[in-house]
Amino acid sequence: MLSHPQQKYRPQPPVDLPERSWPARTITAAPIWLSTDLRDGNQALFEPMSGARKLKLFNELVRLGFKEIELGFPAASKTDFDIVRTLVDQQLIPDDVTPMVMTQLREDLIRETVRSVRGARRVIVHLYNAIAPAWRELVFGLSVAQIIAMVEQHVRLLRELTDAAPETQWVLQYSPETFCMAELEVSLAVCNAAIAAWDAGPTRPMIVNLPTTVEVSTANVFADQIEWMHRRLDRREHIVLSVHPHNDRGTGVACAEQALLAGAQRVEGCLFGNGERSGNLDLVTLALNLYTQGISPGLDFSDIAGVARIVEECTALPIHPRHPYVGDLVFTAFSGSHQDAIAKGFAAQQPDGPWRVPYLPIDPKDLGRTYDSIVRVNSQSGKGGIAYLLERDHGVVMPRRMQIEFSAIVQKHADASETEIASAQIWQLFQQTYLDALQRGSCRYLGHTLHEGAEGDTLNLQLDDMARAGGIERRGRGNGPIAATVAALDPALRVDSYEQRSLEGGAQARAMSIVEVAHPDVAGSRFGVGIHESIATASVLATLGAFNRLGVALAPQAR
Template identity: 60%
Template sequence: MLPNPATKYRSFPPVDLADRQWPSRRITQPPTWMSTDLRDGNQSLFEPMNVERKMRMFRMLCGIGFKEIEVAFPSASQTDFDFVRGLIEGNHIPDDVRIEVLTQAREHLIRRTMESLKGARQAIVHVYNATSKPFRDTVFGMSRAEVVDMAVSAVRLIRQLAAAAPETEWTLEYSPETFTATELDFALEVCNAVTEAWGATPGDKVILNLPTTVEVATPNIYADQIEWMHRHLDRRDSVIISLHPHNDRGTAVAAAELALMAGAERVEGCLFGNGERTGNVDLVTLALNLYTQGVAPGLDFSDINAVARTFEHCSQLPIHPRHPYVGDLVFTAFSGSHQDAIKKGFAVEPTDTFWNVPYLPIDPADVGRSYDSVIRVNSQSGKGGIAYLLETEYGVVMPRRLQVEFSGVVQQHVDRHGGEMSAAAIWQLFSATYLDTAAPIHYREHHLFEHGDGQGIRLGVDIDGVPHLLSGVGNGPIDAAVHAFQSVGIGVQVRSYEERAMSPSAEGGNARACAFVEVAAAAGVGASAGGRAGEFYGAGVDANIVTASIGALINGINRMQSSVQVATPQKQAA
């Protein structure tokens, strides 16, 4: 058993903020986004990205619409230093993109970092030092005053070096690392000292990045901390409050959303949430969460598959198939009840109102996903999903009772063979069950003729391999064909008949018709003869609707014949 947590872990107390405002707010505009995929995300990889992969990732981030990108920790390695130099000297940075680099608050590291940025048009220098009591006492052995001095000294040095390079537009970013575990009054003291040392103004704002370096409390606590800082900071009009949520408790997205409601204006994270330990906040999820609430995120994820594949190539990390919005299975329903609801939702979804398809919080088409992956069939599936696949892939719109019947056929197949069934496999099973029932009756040809107020038919068929020419009259082609079969002792009743136009694109051919005929044995034939009574569907597909209907009738009779023992028809040579 787990040890008693009450004696081992402390619960962080709530913030003294009785009149908190964030719970009643909503996000109405996107934050400034900053991608740290090339730094924090890259540090977390088994094998860090090489130059080709880093460059490909950088270009993709620019294409998505990021205007601030943390590209390296240049003082940490020659590789990172050289990558920053390559971006600048190769003129790879778009004019509207600011690169960002990270450094610890140490003089030699700061000098090396500033050296890497020589010649950049604009740059963000992100400096940090830990501020929480465990770090002050255990890691650094410093007092509060010494920690403040470390931060202020670093900022003054960066300001001095920046003044010597006026060709670059400099922005300072400061992080009190371990902010969420730092006493709020001390975090405020450090941040105010930093903005004073830089000389922050509304025209030269300092980014104060308040990270959940390690998630230590529930997201509402983080929101309270952000709102408290938002209210108490000096020079608030000269400060941008930034978030850098990690995901140790699995609540980074929630923490970021609540903190934006609390007054933050900027978010740092990685596309799909990779990063140290459990990762940084997932920017794709965060941005598309805004999108589904009617807020344009300012990032282009209209081809989410391309973004995902590039990320996987560059990071060598797989994206989970159930990852929000982008996983291969997130728009896929195997459950029968889900499939039925989605199918019905698509059928009635108007184009001039809000999206409201059950189980789909976002239109898959908005992120470049096709509808063919929405419904997939396995042993958990039902009639709705099967019907949807046949309709979208093959243009076959089944009657509802046939949906119920065929779902049982599919279920038995999957139970026997296991795994998942593709649309092509479902179509093959549908054809074998309802279309290609060649025994005992095989259609060859038919000719219609007028007969009084009705319709006559001459029907050429093979019965048990023997050619027959049958004749009958009725109130239409189907009724006439029923009477034609009665002439050779095959008694059948038509319980229902439906016809549908198939999509011209189905199977790549021209427009065709699909007919469905539901038949039952005529009175006196069926259970009393030792077979199974009931209704049997047949289907027919042809460019000619009459031919499709006759085919459906014959296929229905064949299915009935295979289940009901009837008298052998009198052989009549053609």
């Protein structure tokens, strides 16, 4: 029993804003997006990203359409400093993308931060300091007047340093950290001091970023705080008003949406809500929420599974199967009544008409997902039972997404036969679906040779090309048998996941490889399975089987 919360906790006081207007507004356009995956998201990881992983995620953020990306805290991290210099020196930042670097209010850190981005075309320098009473009194021991003086001093220093480097267009972002827990009059005084010290104007752009550093109130209170500030900030026409919601109460997305109604123009967050404690604002959820309301977010999530795989690889954090829009199970109905409603919705849906399928707030195809697993899986016990029988009787352990794919195939067979599907029949369907895929599709497998070398593996693949009705040989090279097979079949093929297992114990055990692949010409992904005494051969067979299941033709072989 939780006891006496009224003695221990105090609710955030309401904002005196009787004339509030945000509840009557609607969002009509997407905000300016800032990804802080490389900074706020990175510092929340068990193991912070290496330079290589940061660069990979940066490139993915650019591909998705982000025009403002926070790169890190270069004055406090050599890894961050080096990645910033790499991006600047090698001119890897597109002209329409503005990097942001962050630092506290300390002279040495500000000087090092400016040094880290020297030579960039355009840069946002993000200064911040905590202003709420608990931080002022317990952490820093400073009065409000001292806080204001400290902000003025360090903003003037940044202005002096950046004025000495006119080849770069400098933008100040000031964040009163812990804004959501501070007195509004204090927040306004501190922000206006920063605005005046920077001399914000048409030629001196500035962002005022108001964070819910720790969520402590309902989303409507935060919206009131934003509208209160929006009405009172000095030089408002020259300020971009931004918000940085965290998710401690689970309302980060709601706070961002209501802040946009209240006057915010820009949002900061991370893909899939990564971040400290309960995470940052989930930019994917917010963007696709807008999309379902007919508003183009300006970000490309048409291959949401591909984005998820890159983020998981770079952060080493799994995405929950029930995560909005991207989770492996969000488009899978286990309830019979849900399945019936969805099936009827699909039957009535017009190709060019408004989306009206029950239980599906968005068309999965818009995100590169398929309909295969939506209606056909009857219940969780059915899917779990199939996976259990395959593991118990044949040693086959399927990844979760493969379970969803294969359970739909089994369910279709069960519906047609109107009989119980025994373990032997499930295994037969498994063989027909995955192992027999080597002998159907665009190319039938005849044989292969694989040679390991200093420059990687070289594969010679003998196939029966069904389009040309004749035997052919394809050659590919890669840093392993899967990469070599992809090179031989079609370089556009993307490998999303790979697993290998032993089917039996002992020296004579056979290896099983499971490969998940995708292709830009086909929605969704497909799994392939290879079983052989050699793990390398099993990997080749699994990749070829998955390729055949995609149903695409062989790519022309480069000469």
